[in-house]
Amino acid sequence: MASNRARAPDQASPVHRLAIKPLFDSLPPRDKLYAHYLSQAAWKGARIILRQTSLESEAIFNFIIEAYRACEGEWSQFEEVCAVTGDEVKAFLSYAGLFLYNLGNFYGEGGQKFVPDLRKESLEKIVGCVGMTGSAAENLVEGMTAVTPQNTGYPSDTAVSSYYLGDRITRTEIKEVQLYMQEEGVEPENTRVRKTIHKGNAVFDILQTSTQTGNSKLTTAAQLGGPRFRRMKGDHQDEISTISAHLQRASMYAQNQNQKAVLDCHMYSFNTGDLREYRRGQEIWVKDKSPSIEHILGFVETYRDPHGVRAEWEGVVCIADPEETKKMEVFVASAAKFCTLLPWATAENEGKGLFEKDVVVIPQFAIVHALTMCCPYVWEASNLPNYNDIRETHGSKNMIIANRMSVNCNSSGASLYLQPQDRELYRQNLHTIRFVATVIHELLGHGTGKLLSETAPGIFNFDATNPPIDPLTGQTVASCYHPNETYWSVFEDIANSVEECRAILMSAYLIDKIEILAIFGYDEISALTADDMVYLSYLHLGVEVLRSLEHYNPDDKKWTQAHSQGYFAIFKHLLIEGNGILTVHHDPNTSELHVTVDSTKILTDGKPALGRLMCALHIWRCTANVEACRPFYENLASVEGVYETWRSVVATKPEQRPKFVQGNTLLKKNGEVEYREYEESDEGIIRSWAERGPL
Template identity: 25%
Template sequence: MKKRLISMVTALSLLTACGGNPKTTAEAEKFDYTVEQFADLQILRYRVPGFEDLSLKQKELVYYLTEAALQGRDILFDQNGKYNLTIRRMLEAVYTGYKGDKNTPDFKAMEVYLKRVWFSNGIHHHYGSEKFIPGFAPEFFRQAIRSVDAATLPLAEGQSVEQLCEEVFPVIFDPEVMPKRVNQAAGEDLVLTSACNYYEGVTQQEAEDFYNALKNPQDETPVSYGLNSRLVKEDGKVREKVWKVGGLYGQALEKIVYWLKKAEGVAENPGQKAVIAKLVEFYETGDLKTFDEYAILWVKDLNSRIDFVNGFTESYGDPLGMKASWESLVNFKDVEATRRTELISSNAQWFEDHSPVDGQFKKEEVKGVSAKVITAAILAGDLYPATAIGINLPNANWIRSHHGSKSVTIGNITDAYNKAAHGNGFNEEFAYSDAELQLIDRYADVTDELHTDLHECLGHGSGKLLPGVDPDALKAYGSTIEEARADLFGLYYVADPKLVELGLTPSADAYKAQYYTYLMNGLMTQLVRIEPGNNVEEAHMRNRQLIARWVYEKGAAEKVVELVKKDGKTYVVINDYEKVRDLFGRLLAEIQRIKSTGDYAGAHDLVEAYAVKVDSALHAEVLERYKNLNLAPYKGFVNPKYEAVTDANGTITDVTVTYDEGYAEQMLRYGKDYSTLPSVNK
């Protein structure tokens, strides 16, 4: 729950690169950031500037951590749905082994479907979580499956090709079967109506009762119950199947541990070595106290140039916000660009003290806030192909309070978005006038980076829970409220004179670019990511709409923010930027109160009133205007390819990085080299 996903405006209209980017080199000028576009997706590639300058030992460490990252790919597919691995392997078998005409509409539609499954790590949309509608006929797919070598199909022992089709076809083709990966509709059983594979045979009430019985309200250092397990009912009894070596997902975790142990042998220092060893211990035992010990060691490791995330991390994919999807990010520090984030984090106490929230909800002492700009070396699991642009970890409130947190902004990923978005016409279509366009052109690059920094470095780490408040008290609304809290912290402070004083913004008016693009996104442009007739489901989108709609409504009497018509089109107009900031502060105070007190009813009322429903007429207009731009609302990446160079004795003498692998080429290679789990994991 500590991840900043890229917004529509950030994805489509950033024009200037962040610090540490390669834009001044002749090599970078020739670099092709765009790979391909299909459905609602655009595939990009990113560079890893500075990798060549790392020492051999550091390159070797990156290589081993990268291998550990890629070995977890199947875990996420299975977490996202129990049939995902089976369906992916069926599709890949047809894609590579079909002997018929591959230029027919059915085959082309199946190819797009497979590419979407690769992108979303399953059959449900990575962002909206609705199931994809196949553009090919069941009859075609059945015939195609029959035509390929049965040895390439994911057949269970004793299962025939026909039996495989009968089992899986309803999941692919019937819109009523497993329609939502994560259902957030109020009043429904969120566990039974969600297709994610975190629960089996249990109801929402049974799941909540199971974990409530484990919690001790007096425990000030609680483990993250349910983080690394599937909750099942067998023989009438509810129990956990833990993800660990020797347990569920054991085959993949064994491979991950193998590469982590190789990485441990070339760690940069004893602190980093201890972090890796403790993570291995967690994977081998599944013990959540060990996981907390690992998280504390990781957050204290501030001296290593190379860093990584590897494990069960974010809980967006669980409708109850407890169980964590598997992800990995291998990276190294961008020393030059990090000076900005270090300046912010060094003033963390000032920002906390001057926050507009009630004093009882503020931290008396902000501890261990560290922030840096990083260069991603590899994206994996729930950070691939779509990725966040900023991350703040660990998630446990008590660890953040007692030991601090790490915040990162991923510089080379932002740079790739910037390069690919240059001159796409998005701002010209949706910004109200030249005045707003000039603001965006002049300041959007600076203020968007600052908002990400403030969101990650300080927003998630701000405030505190009152004694005895359950960290999971907000249940399904927890992710939306937490992201809104961090966004509002950043929005409130991006306009503060303190940023001008610190030299982080060039002018007192710079914040207006962020305010305008944020409200334009929350009120209008992010709707291009929603199918007609659907509500807003994803936590980050709900957060942005909640903020924008609340400010729009509360400022309506004074026309602080308006939706106006010009030449038959709707635009956002901000008439009073200072009052917008006041409204951001008021909402931040209320959301911090909800978080600090565990006010479930307050969270429910805010989210359901402002974050969920869509204005159908405005939605239709935005979709039509966006369609004419021929842009993709979602973007993701292919990874660089690393190869170890060895001498005659097998000793690594160098690690090379290349960028020429295509999207399908990479996905098929990953399916061959990093496919560790059986199709059905029990």
């Protein structure tokens, strides 16, 4: 059985420039300064991400930058000085480029570990040439070449998570820490946990990111066997202090008072570690409508915490594209009525039903170009903030990263799992398919739903004396969220995947609606017809599922990527309940693997099957019914039998993962800001990081 072993980076992996120079150059000087200081703050979080990825990542980062400086970017010097071959230097550069793109030695998307594709002896020579010797050199080489742990996940013999340090922690202990934090009113996003043994008892230090320092007393929990919990401020202190200093400078060039207020909230939260002020900043951020410079800064996404509650640093700065954004205003204006088309819609609440908010606050929508993305990978779109109470009362923002999405036009592996008759049409229109799907996914997928909650003791956001009827059981709903509970704290490790699965389903379920496709310009007479779009969208489901199987680890039977798990759950559901709408063709002799769609069954079988699954996930999410959701979803996402056979085929044909090289903003002596681009190569990626200054 093939497994997800640590693998060497593909030297042929394409490197793409996150192109934005003309747009940046067109900004007025004040906006350039605002974007520059925001970008400086974003990049200063790189070391936080490195520490959140693995214990060895920060040392590997330092080594790569020192290697660049040792040869001043003339990498061929290593051939003679270190007595290694040109191919070995290329292999090292490929590893270094991939490492810097992912900000760690585990893929940001998928969580698998990767190692250099060169002999250990050759790597040791390069390390020696940079001036490292002794135990430091030995530890560095071991950290770069060790094939275990193989992936990120709950700490085990094969998986690691740098959100959980010290002695190995169990899932039960993580839940105990979570309960303690809920009781104390401490949110987990900006924390890590370190377990130690003290006088025979486990002690859990909750490390809270802040510039302030200080420890609380050990909290005694007699029923758990003695002293257990201690809060410790000051995690990532140096980086957070520098980030705040850059935000202070950025505030001088903010475009309005809302932007200043957001940065003030960020700085206060970063200083104290108190996320309540960060939440307040998010409320204000949502009110800053259609800014020309947009940003996301803080501990945002919880994808890589196996427990799904602790978040990764994310520093993103974007420039708006108002002309492209304007084209989507019709969709945003019409989005609320589309809620009446969903499977849980009933006559109440103006046709939306009781599992939607009284007033559906459709996310603001913007097409932007990324100037800076200090993240473990360059993603295509985002819908924030992740705090559901803010989304329900203040709204949210959706951003499509146009200069990332455009790269889909050049995807070489896009049609690998299609038969010849479908391949070319799919390749030609992949960018369009993904764009339309992403808009629906973000605006309606993540923008719909009302979490039935007891917001304070005895106070509910629904009629608790006459609860809604659960469409899955025909009975009144029997559960809801209690005070201090969130969707993520209740659904834990499956929360992200269930939410992404629900959003993917939304775009697939609504893609046949003529009124939606017309907004994007597709009808029966367009070059790419509406029927073509529907057919290609179902093909896309199949393609994405087979591609996603690379993100399943058969050794511990875990998915390493939330979207991939969601895609697979949908696919398996369609194979079971779709009456042959999707078929996978596998030739064991040639290892060919293809997916086909029966277009005659899209509306009669495919759409109803998608609706049933979407309705179940939506209602369980709205009612905090994790007891029903977990066994169903985990079973649906399990990979066994023929699915494992397909996964084994996919594992033998790993796709080339793209890497992105980003530019730098530089403050010149005359006070002007310059944008510097780099070549589309591993050397360009390394140089870009070396020229970002001390991190």
